[in-house]
Amino acid sequence: MSRQSLTGFVREPIVRWARVLNMPQHYGEEPVHAKARLDQNVQSVLQRSDKTGVRRACVQMMHIGPSETEPDTVKRIEAFMDNQGLVYNGLHHEIYICDPRKADPSVMKTILRFPVANRE
Numbered sequence: 001m002s003r004q005s006l007t008g009f010v011r012e013p014i015v016r017w018a019r020v021l022n023m024p025q026h027y028g029e030e031p032v033h034a035k036a037r038l039d040q041n042v043q044s045v046l047q048r049s050d051k052t053g054v055r056r057a058c059v060q061m062m063h064i065g066p067s068e069t070e071p072d073t074v075k076r077i078e079a080f081m082d083n084q085g086l087v088y089n090g091l092h093h094e095i096y097i098c099d100p101r102k103a104d105p106s107v108m109k110t111i112l113r114f115p116v117a118n119r120e
Contacts, residue, residue: 056090060113062097066105073112081116090115 059081063073081087097109 056115057117058113058115059084059086060111063110063112064107066108067110070110070112077112077114081114085119086116087119088114089117 059077061073061077063070092115093111093113095111095113097111098107100108103109
C-alpha cells in the first residue's frame with residue numbers, strides 16, 4: 001500500500017490484527033503479567049501493546065453501515081486529508097461501537113482512524 005493512498009488498505013489480501021488493552025499506569029505490571037501466565041489471549045495482548053502505544057495526530061470518521069461500504073468513507077477521509085495537506089502515517093485503527101456479532105450490518109457503527117503527518 002502506498003503511504004499516499006488509504007484506499008489500498010481495504011483491498012490488501014493479508015490482514016494482521018492486533019488487540020490493544022489500555023491499562024492505567026497505577027495498575028502495575030505484576031497483576032497483568034500474572035493473568036497473562038494463565039490466559040494466552042491476555043499474553044498476546046501484552047505482546048502487541050508495546051507496538052501500538054504511541055499517540056499521534058490522526059484523522060477519524062464514523063462509518064455507519066456494513067464493512068463492504070467502508071471504501072466510500074475512506075475516500076471521504078482521503079479527500080479531507082488532501083485538502084488539509086496531510087498524508088497517511090502508520091497503521092489504521094477500527095473501533096467498533098456496535099458488536100459485529102449482534103448488530104444489523106446496515107446500522108453497524110465503526111470509527112475509522114488513520115494516523116497522519118503533514119505532506120512534505
